[in-house]
Amino acid sequence: KQEVTQIPAALSVPEGENLVLNCSFTDSAIYNLQWFRQDPGKGLTSLLLIQSSQREQTSGRLNASLDKSSGRSTLYIAASQPGDSATYLCAVDSQYSGGGADGLTFGKGTHLIIQP
């Protein structure tokens, strides 16, 4: 069964720093990997979607990479701002979810605080 791990669980950095969030998954048979942002008490906002055939995707100050063979993805945030403070979730859409289940398998998230 697919398992997704995110490291670190929490991160606090000063404003302006570049930072990297890590995501690893156990089964490389995936359709895609998606990064989400979740603000306290709110829903999930999709940030980037990487198809299994792609190596990276970029949106503004965000860059996500995917190494399917090693089961890893990173989310790079450039020039961090206080407004980037949120929980970042990684999720994979597996080809074989197991147990009859379908859909995304989520990591538990990285809680990010950007200090002004």
Place this chain on the structure above:
Amino acid sequence: EAQVTQNPRYLITVTGKKLTVTCSQNMNHEYMSWYRQDPGLGLRQIYYSMNVEVTDKGDVPEGYKVSRKEKRNFPLILESPSPNQTSLYFCASSLEGYYNEQFFGPGTRLTVL
């Protein structure tokens, strides 16, 4: 505006009182699903639907029912809620399920006393 909506956003109820959480999307998506989010456990899929009249169990379906009579709606039904169903619930949709970006609703915070 393309979106997934859920109602209610907040609900406090008592054990055994049947309730329905509605989910609706206006993007003509075929695939819809329900997740629950719990501290320390993350998001787990409850049920999903590949299309109208096609539904199937996710990782944690016990105590829940769903129906998909129309493409845009996918209600989550708790026939006899129990305190262990206190959670934050999210509905999601995507064009076809695989390869496609998933869009999430704003969440429904349910408390069962």
